[in-house]
Amino acid sequence: MSMSSVGRPTQPAAANSEVGFQSLSGGRGLLQDEPLLFELGGWDKTGVDLDEPEHDASDLGDLARTAPIGLAGLSEPETLRHYVRLSQKNHAIDLALYPLGSCTMKHNPRLNEKMARLAGFADLHPLAPVSTAQGALALIDRLAHWLKTLTGMPAVAMSPKAGAHGELCGLLCIKAAHEAAGHGERRRVLVPTSAHGTNPATAAFVGYSVEEIAQTADGRVDLADLEAKLGPDVAAIMVTNPNTCGLFEREIIEIARLTHAHGAYFYCDGANFNAIVGRVRPGDLGVDAMHINLHKTFSTPHGGGGPGAGPVVLSQALAAFAPAPWVVSGGDGFTLTEQDVGFGRMSAFHGQMGMFVRAYAYMRSHGADGLRQVAEDAVLNANYIKARLSAEMTPAFPDGPCMHEALFDDGWLEGTGVTTLDFAKAMIDEGFHPMTMYFPLVVHGAMLIEPTETESKRELDRFCDALIALAQAAKAGDAERFKTAPHLAPLRRLDETQAARKPRLTWRPEPITVAPAPLAAE
């Protein structure tokens, strides 16, 4: 494998030789090898045609640039091709079933995209006068109404930008409520062992100490352990339901009762709301605060860090502490309440308008019966996968059905010499993005698969057929296929530990030797 000047592997040489053929340029089929933009375009070229500026005396003095700026210079087609070639290397929900458990990668309907691109929504400036943004405010108000209706909660904060940001919002409401009641001494937050990493991280970020709640053998919160750890210094519990083992917390009402009996609040991580939407209202279960990832349940796009949206529904006890702003409808239409009566605000403006439009379009196109079917199909699809794959793989909780995701452990790989990581990498060769691996941590070598409701039986079968064939190859002793996988991807097995621990995020130019063009000051 050859390296670029910054040590980045450039040529998928090994991948080519693997299939017995090596292209001369490093290309692969119609996919060309792709260097960095900076490696591709020399600094001395430019893709734009600008007139030489009039050489007025510059007032930059010795701040004037004396060396080239070092920007990549490419022609328009070179630039376009660079990004299109990169996009071909990026896997996407529009290419295949994307089985990432807990992340809920579902189809993003094109209708939503069309609505979000309506100029009145897409071109709206956050500081536009309220009188010119009535339609947008009406949409936020309607979306808020349906989020409250679906969850059975009286209030919702719309501005959080993601699930984790929503968790922060919810815990800040809880902290403000305790402080207002003179209970600032409540400093502990209880979190089950199977929780998503953002839960303990959020609690720590708010300044709480975090304590784990044990889990029962059937993958649920251990009530006895919860009760033993609740006390006058506990501010809140954070429980995901359905939890990250893909299981419904059957004792949820008792969990809420115990929590409230000890004066603590119940934060529910609602990232997995797609499994229960239209079937159960978290407000009826005793939840005080819950974020809803619009990018999971309501099909808005995610990945690449956003933009997401994580509105937080709040119980009556917490509603008064909600952050600004919120939409109020009155005789004169809609207005925005900006005063800081709650704990302050989560962000400069109102939230992710484009995501609100998409989520609202998704709700309206499904209707009440359709949203209920979302949850039913999400659960049905996950159970279909669980049932089919259980023939070859070991489900972590074999008894009873799962919710929206099917969790397997690595028990079935014992003695094959193949690990969860190897198996996941081999999936890439079969055209499937790996499932969530090694999470939740409570299951050895976890493989967490979430198909979502938007997959047809035919797509589910393609996926299951591929995994069953791989599982049989692993058991038949074909460890080589796995150990060095992926074989057919643009790059082979990468050192992910090194990439995570010592990411190389900057590009350093080769020393530039040619003198720069004379600048005006000279």
Ligand SMILES: *Cc1c(COP(=O)(O)O)cnc(C)c1O
């Ligand atoms: C996705 C997820 C989160 C975090 O949501 P982001 O929008 O990625 O910040 C939190 N908890 C659970 C259970 C999740 O699945």
